[in-house]
Amino acid sequence: MLLALPILVPLATAIALQLLPHRPRLLRSVAFAGALGILAAAISLLARVEAGGIQVLQVASWPAPFGITLVADLFSALLLLMVGIIGVAITGASFAGVDPRREALGYHPLILVLLMGVSGAFLTGDIFNLYVWYEVMLIASFVLMALHRTRAQLHAAFTYVGLNLLASAFLLTAIGLLYGQAGTLNFADLARAWPERRTPALDAVLSMLFLTAFGIKAGLFPLFFWLPASYHTPPAAVSALLAGLLTKVGVYSMIRVFTLLFPDPGAGVYALILVLSATTMVVGLVGAIGQRDFRRVLSFNLVGHIGFTTVGLALWTPAGMAASVLYLLHHMLVITSLFLVSGLFLRQRRTTDLRALGGVYQKQPVVACLAMIPLFSLAGVPPLSGFIAKLAVIGAVLDTGHYWLAAVALVVSLLTVVSMARLWDESFWKPAPADSSQAPLGAAILTPIAWLVALTLGLTAAAGPVYTLSRRAAEQLLDPRGYVRSVLGEEANRVAR
């Protein structure tokens, strides 16, 4: 039952929000309570998975390959915790004010539906359900992005919709071909039945289709162009939510599907993922250098750092996978808080164009320092969480002897420092442009950022235990037998049908 709560709580909240009278304060409080509910469910689920191993729920007691299966291993549970944390931050941010037009059009229920879709994608034990959850969160994110009327926003929304639907079509194609050969859609059953039926030709087709589909969603090079083209137009809270969660679902699905279906570390596809990860890092950060808008710089950084999270999959070592998990956790917290920081500029100056920003440090040093922590954490300045996560990734890379990749990662880290230092300089440090007014910022808009910053610092302080957890998650991922046994029962590991 606990396993279904991260899906049921946001669903029930979204329905309640539709039925309640349209009083902003009431709606915001209910949405916030729903997000707190997800967080509570995620914490207790993580505690149970940590203590009792992989948790499985066969919905309506249909036995495994036939019914709907929900599975939570450590990787899923850790990411679900992030869904709760980010959900609380985003729904909390709405207390600072939401455009009344958006609020009337169903802003709050859509946020909750999006959170439900992400939770469902993290929990499902069935590849077709994964596709369905993708559609749930895509539709919610489409509507959230398209609740605008300006040209730039409509164009961005169309880019986003078109590319994501293309990715969905590729995913559906891959699922169809997979079912045609394996005759099952349950992840655990696939992991058991697929190795006997796979052929090199099918392997090549399927791995490329999955890589393309998840690569588009995750924003891997060369499939990331939709992301910087669309993430800078919606309101800050919406882009923070999309940036924090959606690309990570792509990375999650990639890791989940590849570890279960293609468990052979030497395969060519992993060499390809390694090269793509490195290219993503370089292209993302080089792209960020040329940008003149706070949120576009962040979008390119988001893309570049996705490269760090997929390296672990390509390396296929426990240390590498653990580094990927840790990097995902760190990156979700930090990038969400930075997109929320961009909301401060939208509030004060109505723009995130760097040329129109500045002067925050002189007038509001506390705000500038608050924003400095995630900026420098993303850059990887010691001792912040970004440094620890980058250290884990580079350590894992060096262990496997890919020295060129370690060099790339280090250069990219340096570029991130440059990019972040410039961002802080231009938006907080430099004198304000002459004609700029500066409205004071209330506690309501700063609290969600402070919440995420506090958790980033918490992640820094608790890096040891979190890394141990990530390491255990990685071991579960790299040895799917435990996953198969949990879902299908003890006898499942005998030779397949």
Place this chain on the structure above:
Amino acid sequence: MELLLAVIAGVLYATGLYLMLRRRLAQLIVGLGLLSNGSNVLILAAAGVTRGSPPIVTDTTVAADQFADPVPQALILTAIVIGFGVLAFSLVLAHRVHQSVDSDDIDVIRSDPAPAPSDETDRA
């Protein structure tokens, strides 16, 4: 039969992708529709077509593998419903684009005269 379905799926994918590469939103949407129908046909073909044996078991003496597999059809049904919803949404979005820009050419939409301010008016 599989060969015919495979050819149909291929043609649908090719035309869908070609249309998606065009500049007009209307063509993009038609392309998306064709593409999702292509993947539906592909699921049917990939799972194998069994003629004349519906998966409704009245005679339990017939072996299980004599019946058509109902799962691909259930998948396709789900995919059709999702595809329909997504297509309807894209049409509405395109309609709104057309209302505000009076064109469905991507290049015209993008050539924004001045970067419009974000609608983050944030009135509490």
